[in-house]
Amino acid sequence: MRRFAIPAIALAVAVGLLALLGFGVAHLGTDSSIDAMVARGDYPVAPNAQMQLPILGSSGRESLADLRGKVVVINVFASWCGPCVAEAPILEQEQRQLVKNNATILGVAYLDNSSDSEQFVRQHGITYPVVRDVSGNFVKGFGTSGVPETYVINRQGRIVALQREQLAGGWLQQTVSRFLTQPA
């Protein structure tokens, strides 16, 4: 019995290490479950709605829950990202229409430092609120794997559309207009 003790310990350690490796790898992948639910029309509740995020250039904080009842377009961006620069005018133009319809864009600066994000906001004349997700925990709930990404949240707080690449054409305007007329 004793002669098996050391091989058994070595085996247990090896199995433990493999389990750790498996756990780590399983948590590295991107989460595409939201995409599948939205595609099916089974709109998921927007995650992390209560999470308070710091407002860019201010000491205040804001959460998605604070905007409940509005149609919210979450745009995850970074100042160093070329596609984010390209879509900034589309977002700002859309914001001018949204504010008239109890709706707003919410910019989420991600993987970016605050001074660069603030410069980005100034350069592109952005008027919609922008928060910072320093830890990445807010966007992680949306399965964000990079920038830019855009999510449309309806008045009931559910994700009804998303775009995991640069906004192009009239996608944003066409998508959002479908939900603006819905009651809160």
Place this chain on the structure above:
Amino acid sequence: MTRAARQIAALALLTALMAGLQALAPAAASATPTPRASLTDIESDVMCTSCREPLEVAQSPQADSERAYIRMLIAQGETKQQIINNLVAQYGPSVLGKPPAHGFNLTVYILPPAILILGVAILFVTLPRWRRRTRAAVAQPPPDLKPLDPGEARRLDDDLARFGG
């Protein structure tokens, strides 16, 4: 002192020696003045958060942005530690090359020394046992070995004499 007690004492001495060396390292570091921060030094300790590569090898717009930010902080006279703290505040803990020591990340710090200590402990236990077994095997003839009878002994001597010249 018994053999087991000697082994435990040696193991305890080794552990104490390792702990002492670890304790001495920061003391030695703090005795020297804080060096001026440099981009190459900091780059090796932080990650490009979007590409998940060490910043020193990362080539991406975000990596360039991060480098520019570090250069700005260096120009402001911040120390390496202040710059790293600043990077964590801006990009989150994922910017660190070595993960912070809490939660699941603790495995990174606990597992390697634990495996080393376990390996040394196994060697301490098994090596003397293997040596004892080998010595015993050499000292004792196999139990079923019978002495040669006179005829076989004579034939063996003859053969040895023939091959030995």
